[in-house]
Amino acid sequence: MIATRFFSVRFALCSLIAQALLLCFASPVYAANDPAAVPSVAEQPDSLQWFRDARLGIFIHWGIYSEGKDSESWAFHDGHMPHDEYFAQAKTFTAANYRPAEWAALFKEAGARYAVLTSKHHDGFALWPTRLSKLNAVDGAPAGRDLVGPYCDAMRAAGIKVGLYFSHLDWSQPDYPSILPPEAKGAAKPDYKNVWGYPQGPENPEAWKRFLAFHRGQLEELSTRYRPDLFWFDGDWERSADQWHFAELRQQLKQWNPAVILNSRMGGHGDYETPEQFLPLAAPKSPWEFCVTINDSWGYQKKDHNYKTVRQVVRLLAECANFGGNMLLDVGPLSDGTLQPEQVQVLKGLGRWTHQHAEALYGTTAGIPPGYFLGTSTLSPKRDILYLYYFDRPLGPVPLKGIRNKIRRISVVGGPELTYSINGGAAWLKLPGIIWMNLPDTAIDPDATVIKVELDGPLDLVPMSKPANP
Numbered sequence: 495m496i497a498t499r500f501f502s503v504r505f506a507l508c509s510l511i512a513q514a515l516l517l518c519f520a521s522p523v524y525a526a527n528d529p530a531a532v533p534s535v536a537e538q539p540d541s542l543q544w545f546r547d548a549r550l551g552i553f554i555h556w557g558i559y560s561e562g563k564d565s566e567s568w569a570f571h572d573g574h575m576p577h578d579e580y581f582a583q584a585k586t587f588t589a590a591n592y593r594p595a596e597w598a599a600l601f602k603e604a605g606a607r608y609a610v611l612t613s614k615h616h617d618g619f620a621l622w623p624t625r626l627s628k629l630n631a632v633d634g635a636p637a638g639r640d641l642v643g644p645y646c647d648a649m650r651a652a653g654i655k656v657g658l659y660f661s662h663l664d665w666s667q668p669d670y671p672s673i674l675p676p677e678a679k680g681a682a683k684p685d686y687k688n689v690w691g692y693p694q695g696p697e698n699p700e701a702w703k704r705f706l707a708f709h710r711g712q713l714e715e716l717s718t719r720y721r722p723d724l725f726w727f728d729g730d731w732e733r734s735a736d737q738w739h740f741a742e743l744r745q746q747l748k749q750w751n752p753a754v755i756l757n758s759r760m761g762g763h764g765d766y767e768t769p770e771q772f773l774p775l776a777a778p779k780s781p782w783e784f785c786v787t788i789n790d791s792w793g794y795q796k797k798d799h800n801y802k803t804v805r806q807v808v809r810l811l812a813e814c815a816n817f818g819g820n821m822l823l824d825v826g827p828l829s830d831g832t833l834q835p836e837q838v839q840v841l842k843g844l845g846r847w848t849h850q851h852a853e854a855l856y857g858t859t860a861g862i863p864p865g866y867f868l869g870t871s872t873l874s875p876k877r878d879i880l881y882l883y884y885f886d887r888p889l890g891p892v893p894l895k896g897i898r899n900k901i902r903r904i905s906v907v908g909g910p911e912l913t914y915s916i917n918g919g920a921a922w923l924k925l926p927g928i929i930w931m932n933l934p935d936t937a938i939d940p941d942a943t944v945i946k947v948e949l950d951g952p953l954d955l956v957p958m959s960k961p962a963n964p
């Protein structure tokens with residue numbers, strides 16, 4: 495026993511030293527692309543647990559585009575704005591009113607459990623002082639300081655998990671548009687004519703290797719300096735997963751930072767899916783998150799006033815929870831770091847609702863299908879409490895079908911106990927009657943009312959496949 499413990503302590507020490515040596519001496523980067531050079535990483539089955547329970551995150555798109563003229567990065571890529579004019583916006587990127595502790599307090603008030611900041615968007619402008627490019631908040635803008643470190647510290651101090659967005663592709667690196675994806679051979683897709691993404695002459699595999707070294711180098715900086723809980727990748731679509739060496743990158747990232755979790759935008763080598771702007775119509779199979787803007791833009795845009803209401807945002811969140819997913823709600827601060835008042839109002843309104851309904855949201859699992867209840871729902875971890883989300887004002891009792899359990903109590907979360915009656919059913923076939931719940935007008939929440947149905951044990955539902963009563 496003692497010998498085993500001694501051996502395992504010694505083994506752990508050796509592996510720590512080996513890892514430290516690897517961090518100090520290995521060219522971080524490229525060795526990572528040789529699978530034989532990377533010791534296998536023990537997967538961390540629990541590292542996703544906080545994410546599964548989190549339900550709400552705040553996405554922050556902030557960069558030189560936050561002057562508000564046009565969209566982040568796409569503005570010059572798509573030719574809405576000349577390249578020079580786009581990059582001239584860096585002159586107004588002051589971060590003069592950047593107070594990340596205030597962001598953290600607001601996100602906490604909204605009920606967020608994690609946040610994700612754009613450390614570098616497709617334009618290649620980094621918010622941290624990367625040693626690998628002058629395009630960064632210290633060397634390339636009046637901000638003149640690291641913006642990632644203070645964000646990480648402020649979020650951590652508020653108990654919010656730290657996520658960093660990072661675009662794999664970089665439309666500012668001359669080595670980036672150096673090779674075509676394999677499917678390009680012989681195909682005449684108009685995208686391949688874009689100078690920022692693709693070579694316009696012969697391919698240059700050496701340049702691509704240099705770009706990958708740069709890419710890995712920046713990720714090593716972020717991983718080892720800031721130790722994010724989550725990497726939110728983007729921009730994987732212009733090359734294949736093999737060209738990016740994503741399988742090896744996954745191992746490398748988990749070696750630098752064993753508990754880090756990765757979204758799926760690395761050619762499928764991530765830990766969870768992130769559908770964008772369109773809510774899934776059926777429950778995704780793997781852990782997931784829905785990323786969505788508060789208005790119609792990721793970064794701040796002066797012309798965009800199409801804000802979602804608190805009620806709409808609550809509804810989106812409820813639909814995510816219904817399928818066991820999270821919502822990552824995006825805000826776009828201005829160049830000086832202030833948040834638009836409309837966005838602050840939505841976050842505060844959302845917070846009123848999330849705090850009042852916390853038990854029905856955080857740490858719950860997916861609810862029951864709409865055939866049983868015409869609304870969304872969640873279940874407590876022990877599956878003995880069913881939370882029914884109701885978005886309207888009922889004209890009569892609210893029905894719930896197919897519950898075989900005995901009901902212990904029905905109430906409104908943060909409100910009164912409800913009366914109910916049960917009728918119908920075919921007891922001899924174990925088909926329960928319909929539960930009709932009386933929801934008084936005074937118990938209705940303006941954004942979403944949650945009815946709490948306490949059961950005598952884990953939920954026992956009539957299976958959906960049950961043949962109709964013959």
Ligand code: GLC
Nearest residue numbers: 555566568728729770785792
């Ligand atoms: C899309 C947009 C990008 C944005 C991202 C967030 O990929 O192109 O600009 O950052 O969505 O999910």
